[in-house]
Amino acid sequence: MKQFIIIALLSITICRSNAQQKTNPMLTNAERQKAVELLKQTEDGVVDAVKGLSEAQLNYKPAADRWSLAECVKHIAIAESELWAMAEPSLTQPxxxxxxxxxxFSDDDLIKAVEDRTQKSKTFAALEPANTPYNSVKEAITAFRTRREKLIAFVKNTQTDLRSHVLLLPVGSYDVYQFILLIAAHSNRHTQQIEEVKADPNFPK
Structure with missing residues (x-):
């Protein structure tokens, strides 16, 4: 089931490019810093996008088939957990x-593809907001921030060679470092969705 989550996220048109092959696949300081900064930036983006909003604003839906801000946040929170659960077990393998x-795919191509809102994809039932365990936006934000802070701490402190743990999926192969970038990009993708709802002319004032 979890492998299908990545298929949903990447079932968009991605321009294939030859990723630069590293003669030394160890995670560099620059890569570590890039991931930490992206994770922090996109965490702040989610939190700031819904800070101080009323219940009417959080639950407003521009159309019946579109998500409210509350639903976006619940999806972000559950996906944060499920995506990392796909990658983490591989670190216990050789x-x-x-x-x-x-x-x-290069790192930057992967980030751009996931963040690109011009290409839409439908999520799977397990990641639908109604199927998440969160009863409120506050609860979802708390879960999201807790998991994100753990992931940031992991990136800062891990001595594991993330580049040498490659996941082989139906849509292609990605290393664990790229999955961390994907998690950050996914939250930004839905922060953009939140901003789209807020820009709706009928969004509550």
């Missing part, structure tokens, strides 16, 4: 750096 040659 590294497979020989599979790096199968990676076809």
């Amino acid at each position: 590294p497979n750096p020989e599979k790096r040659g199968e990676i076809k």
